[in-house]
Amino acid sequence: MRRSELFIKTRKQAPADEESRNAQLLIRAGYIHKEMAGVYSYLPLGKIVIDKISQIVREEMNRIGGNEVLMSTLQNKELWEASGRWDDKVVDNWFKSKLANGADVGIGLTHEEPLVNALKAFVSSYKDLPIYPYQIQTKFRNELRAKSGLLRGREFLMKDLYSFSRSSAEHDKFYDETAPKAYMEVYGRLGLGDITYRTFASGGYFSKYSMEFQTLSDVGEDTIYLDRKKNLAVNKEVYTDEVLADLGLSKNELEEVKAVEVGNIFPLGSKYSDILDLYFTDKKGQRQSIIMGSYGIGISRLMGLLAEHFADDKGLVWPSAVAPYDVYLCRLGDEADVKKAADDTYKQLESDGISVLYDDRGDRPGEQFADADLLGLPWRAVVSSNSLKAGGAELKKRGSEEVKIVPTKSIKETLGKPT
Amino acid sequence: MRRSELFIKTRKQAPADEESRNAQLLIRAGYIHKEMAGVYSYLPLGKIVIDKISQIVREEMNRIGGNEVLMSTLQNKELWEASGRWDDKVVDNWFKSKLANGADVGIGLTHEEPLVNALKAFVSSYKDLPIYPYQIQTKFRNELRAKSGLLRGREFLMKDLYSFSRSSAEHDKFYDETAPKAYMEVYGRLGLGDITYRTFASGGYFSKYSMEFQTLSDVGEDTIYLDRKKNLAVNKEVYTDEVLADLGLSKNELEEVKAVEVGNIFPLGSKYSDILDLYFTDKKGQRQSIIMGSYGIGISRLMGLLAEHFADDKGLVWPSAVAPYDVYLCRLGDEADVKKAADDTYKQLESDGISVLYDDRGDRPGEQFADADLLGLPWRAVVSSNSLKAGGAELKKRGSEEVKIVPTKSIKETLGKPT
Numbered sequence: 001m002r003r004s005e006l007f008i009k010t011r012k013q014a015p016a017d018e019e020s021r022n023a024q025l026l027i028r029a030g031y032i033h034k035e036m037a038g039v040y041s042y043l044p045l046g047k048i049v050i051d052k053i054s055q056i057v058r059e060e061m062n063r064i065g066g067n068e069v070l071m072s073t074l075q076n077k078e079l080w081e082a083s084g085r086w087d088d089k090v091v092d093n094w095f096k097s098k099l100a101n102g103a104d105v106g107i108g109l110t111h112e113e114p115l116v117n118a119l120k121a122f123v124s125s126y127k128d129l130p131i132y133p134y135q136i137q138t139k140f141r142n143e144l145r146a147k148s149g150l151l152r153g154r155e156f157l158m159k160d161l162y163s164f165s166r167s168s169a170e171h172d173k174f175y176d177e178t179a180p181k182a183y184m185e186v187y188g189r190l191g192l193g194d195i196t197y198r199t200f201a202s203g204g205y206f207s208k209y210s211m212e213f214q215t216l217s218d219v220g221e222d223t224i225y226l227d228r229k230k231n232l233a234v235n236k237e238v239y240t241d242e243v244l245a246d247l248g249l250s251k252n253e254l255e256e257v258k259a260v261e262v263g264n265i266f267p268l269g270s271k272y273s274d275i276l277d278l279y280f281t282d283k284k285g286q287r288q289s290i291i292m293g294s295y296g297i298g299i300s301r302l303m304g305l306l307a308e309h310f311a312d313d314k315g316l317v318w319p320s321a322v323a324p325y326d327v328y329l330c331r332l333g334d335e336a337d338v339k340k341a342a343d344d345t346y347k348q349l350e351s352d353g354i355s356v357l358y359d360d361r362g363d364r365p366g367e368q369f370a371d372a373d374l375l376g377l378p379w380r381a382v383v384s385s386n387s388l389k390a391g392g393a394e395l396k397k398r399g400s401e402e403v404k405i406v407p408t409k410s411i412k413e414t415l416g417k418p419t
Numbered sequence: 420m421r422r423s424e425l426f427i428k429t430r431k432q433a434p435a436d437e438e439s440r441n442a443q444l445l446i447r448a449g450y451i452h453k454e455m456a457g458v459y460s461y462l463p464l465g466k467i468v469i470d471k472i473s474q475i476v477r478e479e480m481n482r483i484g485g486n487e488v489l490m491s492t493l494q495n496k497e498l499w500e501a502s503g504r505w506d507d508k509v510v511d512n513w514f515k516s517k518l519a520n521g522a523d524v525g526i527g528l529t530h531e532e533p534l535v536n537a538l539k540a541f542v543s544s545y546k547d548l549p550i551y552p553y554q555i556q557t558k559f560r561n562e563l564r565a566k567s568g569l570l571r572g573r574e575f576l577m578k579d580l581y582s583f584s585r586s587s588a589e590h591d592k593f594y595d596e597t598a599p600k601a602y603m604e605v606y607g608r609l610g611l612g613d614i615t616y617r618t619f620a621s622g623g624y625f626s627k628y629s630m631e632f633q634t635l636s637d638v639g640e641d642t643i644y645l646d647r648k649k650n651l652a653v654n655k656e657v658y659t660d661e662v663l664a665d666l667g668l669s670k671n672e673l674e675e676v677k678a679v680e681v682g683n684i685f686p687l688g689s690k691y692s693d694i695l696d697l698y699f700t701d702k703k704g705q706r707q708s709i710i711m712g713s714y715g716i717g718i719s720r721l722m723g724l725l726a727e728h729f730a731d732d733k734g735l736v737w738p739s740a741v742a743p744y745d746v747y748l749c750r751l752g753d754e755a756d757v758k759k760a761a762d763d764t765y766k767q768l769e770s771d772g773i774s775v776l777y778d779d780r781g782d783r784p785g786e787q788f789a790d791a792d793l794l795g796l797p798w799r800a801v802v803s804s805n806s807l808k809a810g811g812a813e814l815k816k817r818g819s820e821e822v823k824i825v826p827t828k829s830i831k832e833t834l835g836k837p838t
Contacts, residue, residue: 006486007541007550033537035491036524041537042489044552050489067425070461070469072454073492073557074514074574095493097514097526099573100563105455107516107526118452118460122426131426133463138492138557144519154518155493 001325002346003359006044010371021219022304023149025316029374031307031324038146038154045375046303048324050157053299053306054136056189056321057159060182064174066134066161071114073138075106079113083275093142107140112268112294115162116276126166126282129290130174134161136299150304151219151260157299164273164290166280171291175211175267179295183213183263186297190306191319196262199224200247201235206269208246209238214259219308222261225254233259260305261298268292316376317399325357326415328372332384334362342383345393345408349381352412373398379415383408420744421765422778425463429790440638441723442568444735448793450726450743457565457573464794465722467743469576472718472725473555475608475740476578479601483593485553485580490533492557494525498532502694512561526559531687531713534581535695545585545701548709549593553580555718569723570638570679576718583692583709585699590710594630594686598714602632602682605716609725610738615681618643619666620654625688627665628657633678638727641680644673652678679724680717687711735795736818744776745834747791748812751803753781761802764812764827771831792817798834802827 007030014024018034026032031046042050058068080086086106088094095107108114115133123129139158146154163179165171180198187196192215199212214224214233223236227249234243234254244251270289273279279287303322310317320326327349331342339362346358357377359368365384372380382394392407395414406414426449433443437453445451450465461469477487499505505525507513514526527533534552542548558577565573582598584590599617606615611634618631633643633652642655646668653662653673663670689708692698698706722741729736739745746768750761758781765777776796778787784803791799801813811826814833825833 004546005484007538007547007552009541009547011540030541033540035493035533035537036495039491039493041491041533043537043541044486044488047487047489065424067463068466069463070466072458072460072574074454074458074559076455093519095516095524097516100512100561105514114454114460118454118462119426121430121452122428122449122462127423128426128428133426140493142519155491 001355001357003357003361006357008045008375010374018149019147020149020151020304021311022151022308025311026150026304026307029316029376032150036154038143038152040150040153040300045324049318049322050299050303052322052324053190053302054157054159057186057297057299058136060185060189061132061134061159061161064132064178064182066132069115069133069135070137071108071111071118071135073108073140075108075114077104077106079117079276080106083113083272085113095140095142108137109139109141110294111135111137111160112162112272112292113276116272116278116292119164120276120278123164123278123280123290126280129280130163130165130170132161132163132174134159134295148219148221148304150300150307152221153300156301159297159299161295163293163295165292166282166288166290168291171267171293175265175293179265179293180211183265183295183297187213187215187262189321190302191310191321192262192305197224197226197231197233197259199233199235199259200238200243201264202237204266206271207267210264210266212261213263215262215305215309216257217260217305217309218258220258220260222259224257224259225249226257227253228255229253260301262302262305263295263297265293265295268294311376312399314370315374318376318378320378323377325355325377327354327356327379327381327411328375328377329356329358330365330368330372330380330382331358331360331362332365332368332382335385337388338383338385341388341408345381345383345411348408349411354412354415381411420774420776422776422780425776427464427794429793437568438566439568439570439723440730441570441727444730445569445723445726448735448795451569455573457562457571459569459572459719464743468737468741469718469722471741471743472609472721473576473578476605476716476718477555479604479608480551480553480578480580483551483597483601485551488534488552488554489556490527490530490537490554492527492559494527494533496523496525498536498695499525502532502691504532514559514561527556528558528560529713530554530556530579531581531691531711532695535691535697535711538583539695539697542583542697542699542709545699548699549582549584549589551580551582551593553578553714567638567640567723569719569726571640572719575720578716578718580714582712582714584711585701585707585709587710590686590712594684594712598684598712599630602684602714602716606632606634606681608740609721610729610740611681611724616643616645616650616652616678618652618654618678619657619662620683621656623685625690626686629683629685631680632682634681634724634728635676636679636724636728637677639677639679641678643676643678644668645676646672647674648672679720681721681724682714682716684712684714687713730795731818733789734793737795737797739797742796744774744796746773746775746798746800746830747794747796748775748777749784749787749791749799749801750777750779750781751784751787751801754804756807757802757804760807760827764800764802764830767827768830773831773834800830
């Protein structure tokens with residue numbers, strides 16, 4: 001993509017009302033726009049990043065048998081009254097509105113109730129289970145404070161999967177093994193694998209614990225106690241002697257660290273399925289309860305965390321799996337041979353399947369380099385009369401200071417090399 | 420995909436409260452679930468269809484220079500007060516809610532105001548224009564009545580593109596030529612090209628006319644007067660002698676027909692850009708107004724129209740461009756050779772890049788055939804001991820009665836043939 005065909009403009013200063021580093025960087029680099037506290041729009045570069053994160057999550061959910069759906073945002077009050085979750089005293093972060101006829105309507109903050117209700121037409125026999133519907137959908141939660149950029153939104157993109165199992169054993173296998181493995185695959189592909197830990201947290205109404213996935217970060221809202229050897233952590237909210245004993249963890253081995261919750265999974269028992277009358281008939285013809293679990297990953301939160309974690313004082317440093325383009329190609333100079341060489345390089349890389357953001361402005365090398373750094377694409381390639389004299393393009397990996405001249409035809413191989 | 424791995428279940432009867440044929444069919448076939456009037460969730464098959472329609476629209480918008488963004492649903496009241504569109508007396512189909520601090524917030528029904536506001540950080544010079552941001556995003560409109568299934572939703576998926584031009588000439592070229600051509604490409608790819616017409620409609624505040632794209636359909640809410648020779652129509656709302664004279668149309672050549680509006684484009688002049696203070700500096704250093712246009716396509720409405728239009732008394736008949744799978748593969752019988760042949764056919768087609776929904780239930784041929792018809796995939800393939808004796812699989816195109824035996828290795832070529 002030629003930069004002139006995309007609306008991109010960088011800023012030296014972050015907006016005064018934006019306190020969080022992730023949103024400051026993403027706004028300065030033109031990835032997002034702040035609509036209000038906790039509400040952001042995704043501009044062209046940001047849309048590509050959020051789509052890439054979504055696609056990684058989608059692939060891992062499909063791999064474990066997930067069926068993608070898209071539930072409505074507008075919520076039928078009756079279903080939530082049935083489960084007792086309509087009342088603002090029970091759930092205190094609803095957005096609500098009214099239909100033109102005066103009836104109350106909710107703005108979706110999670111989807112257990114409507115999904116269970118929809119499945120009544122699809123699940124009746126043991127042959128219909130287990131199933132794992134999921135969606136990547138915009139959620140709305142009326143947070144009183146939202147000062148953490150994409151890390152805590154009033155409007156945010158989330159993957160929510162729900163498991164429907166025929167027995168506790170079937171549930172446990174998915175909950176304890178299949179889903180956590182898929183979650184760690186996601187974090188691994190995003191470059192967060194070695195700083196993300198399974199963490200025991202409070203279990204709510206349905207079980208002793210829920211399981212969180214916590215990524216170490218100084219800006220995390222959570223405090224966890226981490227046993228690096230056992231690769232496990234405990235959230236401060238359940239950090240008691242009793243819990244440690246229960247989990248076989250020892251205080252001496254635990255390290256107190258700040259972390260961002262990048263995923264959580266909850267056992268739900270049969271609360272929602274029972275209340276909303278979703279049962280199955282087993283092989284013997286007996287009616288049985290359906291065991292549920294819910295499995296969330298905050299997609300926009302992950303984008304915020306990646307922006308916060310993979311950054312330096314010059315700007316963003318995207319992992320290549322989610323970078324909006326592979327290469328930031330600078331053309332320095334308007335001479336005919338420089339133009340031709342830069343245009344040719346652009347076309348050749350694109351036809352090689354390498355995505356390029358081509359800064360075709362020609363002038364102001366300082367601005368081009370600063371933008372390349374701020375935007376944080378994995379590679380910068382520079383074509384100038386100097387680079388051509390030296391034998392090709394100047395290639396530099398974002399985050400490294402090493403610059404080397406590479407014949408333009410060999411850029412592809414250089415990019416392919418592990419670094 | 421094996422049918423047993425996807426939650427699919429068909430129904431003989433449509434739900435009693437669903438009046439529209441498109442939603443009746445889509446619900447019976449398990450593509451969508453009705454949450455309330457005008458609000459539907461997309462189940463696995465429906466999600467694939469809506470994604471395929473979205474992708475066709477996306478490709479055509481990218482081809483004409485569109486930049487994809489994703490604006491927020493939650494709307495800042497102040498921007499809409501500035502344009503005069505916050506008041507329910509002016510815009511009567513808002514959903515509104517409140518932030519936890521008591522401030523009003525809107526639920527997005529269109530995005531001129533927030534997009535113009537966001538662009539203030541990106542547009543200042545003539546070099547920054549023209550630009551064509553667009554999104555494929557869920558819109559909310561508080562319709563009093565919503566009885567047409569996906570054809571008129573309270574919550575619906577829409578593509579909205581906005582053009583920002585430096586002059587009327589630049590605007591006109593995009594509005595009159597580029598965008599309509601891209602729109603007709605979309606309808607052509609969806610199989611609606613020869614029944615969709617550019618239609619003059621009322622222009623609102625900014626111009627004499629707007630342009631609608633109307634697809635002929637008995638269930639259409641619109642009445643248009645169509646000149647088939649000139650390939651043009653006039654919406655009843657502007658069907659006057661004066662307008663006909665203005666457009667060079669003659670009453671004698673016009674046919675009154677029902678139609679569904681599948682797209683509309685509006686010239687917006689500089690109303691929103693001026694009010695929200697978005698200007699550009701021209702080559703001479705003079706401040707100039709920016710000319711805008713808006714260009715909508717109802718993605719979920721198109722899905723409803725396709726379901727309504729491409730259907731017969733047995734069910735849906737999807738155009739292949741949007742069908743969730745290419746082939747419905749039935750296995751009839753549990754004999755080892757039948758199982759092996761059907762499994763092999765499934766694997767072979769999938770590895771050939773043909774997507775297959777594999778009904779691996781084995782029994783009840785009548786049910787399998789009825790489901791194949793109702794789901795409306797372009798082809799049905801049947802593997803049974805009879806078909807194997809006859810030399811392969813029975814292949815039948817949806818909508819045709821012709822059944823022929825094709826060696827399973829030749830299915831791919833048969834599907835590839837124009838029919």
